[in-house]
Amino acid sequence: MEKLINDFSFGLFIWQVVIFVGLILLLKKFAWKPILDAVNEREEGIKNALLSAENAKKEMQNLKSDNEKLLAEARAERDALMKEAREIKDKMINDAKVEAQATGEKMIEQAKAAITSEKNAAMAELKNQVSSLSLEIAEKVLRDELSNKEAQTKLVEKMLGDAKLN
Amino acid sequence: MVISKKPLHFIAALLVAFMPLVSSANPSNDSTAVEAHAVAKTEEASHEGVHAEPKDEKAKIKEFINHHLLDSHSFYFNADEESGKHFGFSLPIILWDNGFQFFSSSKFHNGEEVAEHNGNFYVLHHEKIYKTDASGKLNEEHGHPTNVRPLDFSITKSVLGILLIALLMFLVFTSLAKSYAKNGGIAKGIGRIFEPIVLYVRDDIAIPNIGEKKYKKYMSYLLTIFFFILFLNILGLTPFGFNVTGNFTITASLAILTYLITTFTANKNYWGHIFWMPGVPTPMKFILAPIELLGTIIKPFSLMIRLYANMVAGHVVLMSIIGLMFIFKSWIGSSLSFGLAFALSILEILVAFLQAYIFTMLSALYFGAGNEEHHHEDAHH
Amino acid sequence: MQIPEIVGAGLIVIGAGLGIGKIGGSAMDAIARQPEASGKIQTAMLIAAALIEGIGFAALFA
Numbered sequence: 001m002e003k004l005i006n007d008f009s010f011g012l013f014i015w016q017v018v019i020f021v022g023l024i025l026l027l028k029k030f031a032w033k034p035i036l037d038a039v040n041e042r043e044e045g046i047k048n049a050l051l052s053a054e055n056a057k058k059e060m061q062n063l064k065s066d067n068e069k070l071l072a073e074a075r076a077e078r079d080a081l082m083k084e085a086r087e088i089k090d091k092m093i094n095d096a097k098v099e100a101q102a103t104g105e106k107m108i109e110q111a112k113a114a115i116t117s118e119k120n121a122a123m124a125e126l127k128n129q130v131s132s133l134s135l136e137i138a139e140k141v142l143r144d145e146l147s148n149k150e151a152q153t154k155l156v157e158k159m160l161g162d163a164k165l166n
Numbered sequence: 167m168v169i170s171k172k173p174l175h176f177i178a179a180l181l182v183a184f185m186p187l188v189s190s191a192n193p194s195n196d197s198t199a200v201e202a203h204a205v206a207k208t209e210e211a212s213h214e215g216v217h218a219e220p221k222d223e224k225a226k227i228k229e230f231i232n233h234h235l236l237d238s239h240s241f242y243f244n245a246d247e248e249s250g251k252h253f254g255f256s257l258p259i260i261l262w263d264n265g266f267q268f269f270s271s272s273k274f275h276n277g278e279e280v281a282e283h284n285g286n287f288y289v290l291h292h293e294k295i296y297k298t299d300a301s302g303k304l305n306e307e308h309g310h311p312t313n314v315r316p317l318d319f320s321i322t323k324s325v326l327g328i329l330l331i332a333l334l335m336f337l338v339f340t341s342l343a344k345s346y347a348k349n350g351g352i353a354k355g356i357g358r359i360f361e362p363i364v365l366y367v368r369d370d371i372a373i374p375n376i377g378e379k380k381y382k383k384y385m386s387y388l389l390t391i392f393f394f395i396l397f398l399n400i401l402g403l404t405p406f407g408f409n410v411t412g413n414f415t416i417t418a419s420l421a422i423l424t425y426l427i428t429t430f431t432a433n434k435n436y437w438g439h440i441f442w443m444p445g446v447p448t449p450m451k452f453i454l455a456p457i458e459l460l461g462t463i464i465k466p467f468s469l470m471i472r473l474y475a476n477m478v479a480g481h482v483v484l485m486s487i488i489g490l491m492f493i494f495k496s497w498i499g500s501s502l503s504f505g506l507a508f509a510l511s512i513l514e515i516l517v518a519f520l521q522a523y524i525f526t527m528l529s530a531l532y533f534g535a536g537n538e539e540h541h542h543e544d545a546h547h
Numbered sequence: 548m549q550i551p552e553i554v555g556a557g558l559i560v561i562g563a564g565l566g567i568g569k570i571g572g573s574a575m576d577a578i579a580r581q582p583e584a585s586g587k588i589q590t591a592m593l594i595a596a597a598l599i600e601g602i603g604f605a606a607l608f609a
Contacts, residue, residue, distance in 0.1 A: 004414045004474075006310075011260075011319040012237060016328055016419045020394065023332045028386035031339030035364060036385060038346030045351070374590070468601030475604035524597045531594065 227489035231482055235409055236293045238323040240271040257326060261288070261295065263316035271320070288316070295320075324416065327408040331397045335390075360393070367392050367526060375530040380537045384530065387427060391420060392526040395473065399518030402477060403511065411521075412477030414470075421470035424529045429462070432536030465532055469525060476521050480514045556607050563603030567596050 146152050242254030256272035263286060273281035274290040280298060281288045289298045296304060296313035304311040321329075342357025353361045367389055372381040398410045410416055438444065440458040443451050487510060490503040574592035578585045 007236070007414045008418070009237060009318065009322075009415050011317060012322060012324055012413070012415045013419050014319065015321075015325045016416050017423070019325075019328050019332050020390075020419065020423070023335065023394070024386055024390045026336060027339055027390050030336070031343045032386045032389050034343035034346060035339065035361075036368070038343070038351055039361075039365065039368075042351045370586075370590075468598065468604075471604045472597060472601045475607065524593060527590070527593065528597060 223493050227486070227492065231485045231489070234407060234485060235412060235478060235481065237409075237413060237415075238293055239274065239290060239295075239320055241323055241326065257323065258321045259295070260319040260321065261316040262319060263297065266319075267316075289313075293322075294318075323408065324410045324413055327398065327401055327410040328416075331394065331401060331410075335393055335397060339393075363392075364389060371523075371527050371530050375527070375534040376537060377534060377539075383431070384427070384533050387423075388526050388530055391424075391529060392522050395420070395525055396518060396522035399477065399522060400515070402481065403514055403518065409477070409481055411473055412481050414474050417470040417474040420473070420525070421466040424469060424532060425463070425466035427529075428466075428532045428536045431533065433538075435538055436536045465528075469528055473521050473525055476517055480510075480517055484510050484514060559606035560603055563599050563606075566599045570595050570599070 146155075239259060240254065240256050256270045259267075259269050259271050259273075259281075261267040267283055267286070269281065269283045271290075273279070273283065274288075280300070281290075282300075287298050287300050289296050289304060291304060291311055294311075294315060295318050296311050296315055298304060298313055304313055306312070338357050338360065341355055342353055342360060345354040345357060346352070348354070368381070368385060371392075372385055372388055376384055395411055398408070398416075401408045402411060440462065441455050443454045443458065446454065484507060487503050487507045491500040491507075494500050494503065570592055574588050577588045581588070
């Protein structure tokens with residue numbers, strides 16, 4: 001220790017401190033700051049480039065998935081449309097069928113009704129004609145019959161006889 | 167030792183890159199070892215005056231290593247033992263002795279003569295400057311001169327090393343900083359080698375220890391201290407013979423800076439933990455407060471000692487092994503010690519990186535402790 | 548250095564060496580068990596080793 005203290009040189013110490021502190025300050029201004037800044041800048045640049053590449057990749061992926069989504073949506077829409085169209089078609093056919101059936105039935109009904117009414121009318125006419133005919137016949141018969149007394153009496157008798165039978 | 171995968175590659179590459187430097191460093195160190203004798207001898211001649219007997223090889227090497235570990239007022243690569251001539255250059259001496267005194271270290275003639283300047287006389291003794299009279303006699307007491315020591319602000323070898331490294335760092339890192347702007351955010355040029363280390367300091371030292379939020383304000387200090395220590399450690403391995411980070415004064419100033427930054431940027435929570443440790447019984451708090459307070463001083467102290475000791479130990483061991491070559495003087499022993507020195511040089515490069523890493527790492531750890539948020543307290547209850 | 552100081556320093560160095568060896572060994576075990584946490588383990592190991600080393604050096608130089 002004594003040797004060390006003996007070796008200590010104040011002048012050298014002052015020189016060293018002055019030169020060293022000066023060196024630190026000078027280098028700080030002219031070397032370390034620009035070097036570290038440049039290195040930092042470069043590192044930032046690399047980081048940014050990597051980040052933007054990553055972002056681009058992500059964007060691409062997003063785009064791709066978007067596209068796929070769109071495609072899927074379109075496909076779904078198409079499917080839905082097709083389904084709807086098919087449904088409408090089926091419904092229309094069904095409706096048409098039902099309507100046609102109903103119309104047919106109605107027409108048949110109407111036809112039936114018409115036929116019935118025609119038949120009734122025809123029957124009624126027939127009845128009328130038959131009754132008028134029979135009246136005429138009966139008139140004629142009666143006239144012929146009632147032209148002689150005998151025949152009249154015979155009829156009355158017969159009628160009476162019928163009545164008796166009843 | 168794997169610190170992390172990527173920097174390991176880098177460190178490995180750097181190791182390989184520095185290898186030629188090391189292999190060339192060793193022979194040149196040998197020549198400095200030769201110089202050792204010269205310096206040692208001339209110094210002996212100057213310091214001990216008349217009784218300069220020829221010394222054996224071992225003592226010379228020891229002398230040279232001790233001389234190397236000290237700071238130096240002049241810069242010499244080599245010296246001629248015979249003629250006492252030194253190859254290198256002098257450095258300016260700046261003293262505060264009733265006003266600044268400037269003169270060249272050549273006036274000391276490598277510590278052999280008394281330097282006269284403005285009517286004052288100075289003597290260089292074990293790289294310390296003492297004021298004397300014209301005769302240059304030192305009044306010694308218990309082996310220590312009692313003469314007045316003027317404040318020594320000389321540009322010594324260490325100061326020169328610091329200046330060189332500061333300049334180098336400034337050039338390298340400003341060029342790196344500029345290359346970003348020029349090349350659109352990509353580093354180019356020589357500073358590019360250091361970009362991974364800068365990132366390593368940020369991602370593996372600062373952020374995990376200080377935290378994502380607050381690490382930014384410490385980055386300048388951490389980066390500067392890391393490269394400063396690293397470069398000085400590596401400079402110490404070159405054959406120029408710098409021993410800057412193995413200098414107690416340097417490591418002390420670095421540790422003091424770390425201590426000051428920790429102290430002044432610490433938050434309330436940190437001081438709360440020191441003076442009034444939460445979650446312990448009240449009597450314990452009184453006992454813990456001085457211990458914790460002492461701990462804050464011990465931390466930078468250990469930082470200082472660690473770096474200093476590692477570097478000094480590395481230099482001493484390396485130079486001793488190189489010195490062995492001159493003791494063995496046989497081709498088997500010398501080549502063995504050469505191989506050992508080579509392996510140790512490589513180990514020293516690893517230590518250079520490791521010590522810079524540990525100093526920065528522990529500084530970051532202390533800053534992080536000073537900035538810890540409240541959540542720690544919840545853990546106590 | 549005096550003889551007792553040298554012996555004391557040696558003892559401390561032995562202790563520090565044992566401690567660092569223990570830390571290193573435990574770190575190896577831990578890494579072998581959890582290779583994915585090797586980074587964190589190494590950091591913790593280095594810090595612990597550095598602290599012990601600091602004590603060792605402090606003892607050597609003090």
